[in-house]
Amino acid sequence: MKIATFNINGVRARIETLTGWLSEAEPDVVVLQEIKCQDEGFPREPIADLGYNIETHGQKGFNGVAILSKLPLEDVTRGLPGDDTDEQARYIEATVVGHRALRVAGLYLPNGNPQPGPKFDYKLAWMQRLHDHARQLLATEMPVLMMGDYNVIPEARDAARPEKWLDDALFRPESRAAFRRILHQGWIEAVRLRDADGSRGPFTFWDYQAGAWQRDDGIRIDHVLLSPQAADLLIDLGIDRDERAKDKPSDHVPVWVDLDA
DNA sequence: ATGGTAGAGATTCTA
Numbered sequence: 001m002k003i004a005t006f007n008i009n010g011v012r013a014r015i016e017t018l019t020g021w022l023s024e025a026e027p028d029v030v031v032l033q034e035i036k037c038q039d040e041g042f043p044r045e046p047i048a049d050l051g052y053n054i055e056t057h058g059q060k061g062f063n064g065v066a067i068l069s070k071l072p073l074e075d076v077t078r079g080l081p082g083d084d085t086d087e088q089a090r091y092i093e094a095t096v097v098g099h100r101a102l103r104v105a106g107l108y109l110p111n112g113n114p115q116p117g118p119k120f121d122y123k124l125a126w127m128q129r130l131h132d133h134a135r136q137l138l139a140t141e142m143p144v145l146m147m148g149d150y151n152v153i154p155e156a157r158d159a160a161r162p163e164k165w166l167d168d169a170l171f172r173p174e175s176r177a178a179f180r181r182i183l184h185q186g187w188i189e190a191v192r193l194r195d196a197d198g199s200r201g202p203f204t205f206w207d208y209q210a211g212a213w214q215r216d217d218g219i220r221i222d223h224v225l226l227s228p229q230a231a232d233l234l235i236d237l238g239i240d241r242d243e244r245a246k247d248k249p250s251d252h253v254p255v256w257v258d259l260d261a
Numbered sequence: 262a263t264g265g266t267a268g269a270g271a272t273t274c275t276a
Binding site for chain 2: 009010012013014034036037060061062063111113119151207208209210211212251
């Protein structure tokens, strides 16, 4: 089963980019971030026509996440637990039943800039809530995938030019430490299973500005975290880097895993 | 040191 994460940066503005990739890559399950629309504005029809069930958690203008699946989605939950006053649509979770049941979480972690400030405080508080919930997910002993745009550059080798990110919320020590604290519960970063050495990259995001793509001035901020039970099922993984060179691209590219599930 | 781009929706914010 092929399961992907893709920050689409506006699903209505980029519906042809999305359907083109879905047709080519043929993922079974996709978590989307930054749909930037409300549930009723989501372009369901062209995606349903490709055989996907659709569950959305949107809001007006910003943020918004969704899960697409060729298999039925069960027990869908919306919003990250831990703060009933949080109105930002950044988290969705569902069970996908193939010949094995998987729990899939799609998340859009707060950017946190500028830092320091209230947005950075919100990012760190959100990461603490994710940490608490991630522990509960591991305790289920199901195969779990916790994937999405983490807005965290884990290490210097995850940036083409780490020096320019030193004062950015994506690379601050507090953000990186919070990400590590989640990993240390026992999650496995899929990409690093196959690329564990010290070489630079691969990247998943290139800014639209200043020719970042042309200079390969990228960062790796879209991550797939696997529970041990999910990691045991891993067959293959990839980053669809070529999507960034196509017409009307998102600034992020898809990251996917293939599991024996 | 600055500005460079993009989407949504309102004349600015978020990234």
